[in-house]
Amino acid sequence: MSVEADPAQNKPLPPSLAESGSVASRQVLPGSADEQQIRPGAFATLWRLRRWGSHFRWSILTMILAATLAMSAQTMIPLIIGRMVDGPIADHNPSGIWPLAALALLFGVAEALLFGVRRFAMTRASLGIETEIRRDLFAQLQRLPVAFHDGWSSGQLLSRISTDLGTIQRFIGYGFVFLFANVVTILVVLILLIHLQVWLGLLVTLAILPVVWATRNFEKHYGRDARRAQDLTGDLATSVEESALGIRVIKSYGRGPEMIASFKRDAEVLRAAEITKISTQARFWSVLEGQPQLVVAAVTCLGVLAVAHGSMSSGQLVAFLTLCLRLIWPLIFLGWNLAVTEEAITATQRIFEVLDTEPAIVDPTQPRPLAGAATIRFDGVHFHYPDSDVEVLRGVDLEVRDGETLAIVGATGSGKTTLTALVARLYDVTGGSVRVCGEDVRHVALDDLRSCISMAFEDATLFSATVEENLLLGRPGASEAEVAEAIDIAQAHFAYDLPEGLQTRIGEQGLSLSGGQRQRLALARAVLGQPRIMVLDDPLSALDIHTEGLVEQALRRVLHASTAIIVAHRPSTVLLADRVALLVDGRIAAVGAHSQLLAENPTYRNLLAQEAGLEVGHDG
Ligand SMILES: Nc1ncnc2c1ncn2[C@@H]1O[C@H](COP(=O)(O)OP(=O)(O)O)[C@@H](O)[C@H]1O
Ligand SMILES: [Mg+2]
Missing domain, CATH: 3.40.50.300 (P-loop containing nucleotide triphosphate hydrolases)
Incomplete structure (x- = not known):
């Protein structure tokens, strides 16, 4: 017999159900956002998603290819406009415009088509991956022993299986593709700019550096802020769930106002965390938004000088400026991408905290049959x-x-x-x-x-299902006669008188039963089929x-x-x-x-x- 792992040691973040205090009192749990080194290898964390991603590799490849090609088609248009200025417009030859216009249109249409292709591939991959992770996560929750569930609040599990998975889905659908496509676009545009006018191009490249610095700074802070907000969301979900389940107790003791006050406090803490997160984002975005405008202004002045000195044609300046303007959107988008990526990293960590927990109660390597007398x-x-x-x-x-x-x-x-x-x-x-x-x-x-x-x-726990389904839980193949006998033993004949008999839906969304009725059904389930x-x-x-x-x-x-x-x-x-x-x-x-x-x-x-x-x- 191998020594079983202590399940407690495998719980990185045990926000205990027993701790029903305010959110604030729960924040300093081991593994929570505060003091921890949040990002042990951001890339390594996301790379772990490949387990599911590999099932959709063609969709993902299509997605990346379509996004990159669309971005490239977009960057071609300024170059064509530059040609128009230097060619037909400078030569006062209006008919020369048509082939170039047709080419620009072609790129425009290509971009639109590629957009459609990307959306299609994206939906397939991101929703597919989300579904698979959700399925595996749920299966893992079923595999993990009762001791695990004792230590984790249901809200934390719920927020992982819903909110965090949604975040990952967003990352796979948009964040990750555009992170790639934007970086490629920025690089391509910079190369084109340098190609058009070396020193002006280099100037723009240099001007991008503060953005790189802001990005690194942003990553550091946003990761921590996002984790904290996500953990607090889980705690809040627990409060909602507990108060929904305990609504009778709360009402009968007239504890509504206190619950509202306590919930309000928790919500305030979450709000503060969200605001911290958003101000980090706002600071970053103001750099992203403001900085390119300054660059464009500077480039316009310097470019006009360059044209006056004859080191640049006006067509080239038009192409240069239009390309510069094309940088703004990918740069701003980069900010959003990084935010989504950071959130996806913490979401992935939170999901793997559950998936990485080794079930402490597992089958032995060489199981033995239960052949002896029933003792x-x-x-x-x-x-x-x-x-x-x-x-x-x-x-x-x-x-x-x-x-x-x-x-x-x-x-x-x-x-x-x-x-x-x-x-x-x-x-x-x-x-x-x-x-x-x-x-x-x-x-x-x-x-x-x-x-x-x-x-x-x-x-007596009953599930949201029919009476019969609840009974058969104990013995799926049981015959009608066996069910009838079990009902008889447990004196649960009332079940036949329910609106739809044994087919009546009971449980949380179904018909409410009294404590005694629930207990009799649970007993019928236990005695079904003479165990x-x-x-x-x-x-x-x-x-x-x-x-x-x-x-x-x-x-x-x-x-x-x-x-x-x-x-x-x-x-x-x-x-x-x-x-x-x-x-x-x-x-x-x-x-x-x-x-x-x-x-x-x-x-x-x-x-x-x-x-x-x-x-x-x-x-x-
Ligand atoms: N999941 C749990 N985690 C920690 N302690 C528990 C848990 N369940 C029960 N206990 C503790 O174990 C002791 C025995 O509980 P229990 O077996 O439920 O007693 P009984 O059924 O005889 O009333 C109690 O002190 C209880 O507080
Ligand atoms: Mg007991």
């Missing part, structure tokens, strides 16, 4: 969560025999949920081992392991006593045929089990029959007495 064994199991040093489980030894049902009873926070999560390897133990069917779970293929275990969790091993984490907590009684009766049948762990806190549920294990502070304090523990163990008695009292109250 579950905990051998000296220790466990602490990746982000804390506190041991939740401190040496658990426990065995569930083939066909047996074991109830786990313990106070809140004693580690019951944690213990159940280890069986299906949602987390890996930090000490000892968990064996299913006699095999260490780390030696079994994850698919094999998880297909023989079915689970129901405390919080060999069941792990049920307090599956009846939200049910009223009457329904609970009905579910228990039916559940007894299923439990009889499976090996099961059931976390319970009511005596009636405990009675479903053959044996009970008492979990106290991460250790098994006692194991035995319910009646035996009740008689011998005061802690157990105390734990269940409150519930029992409650039930008497209900019955009475």
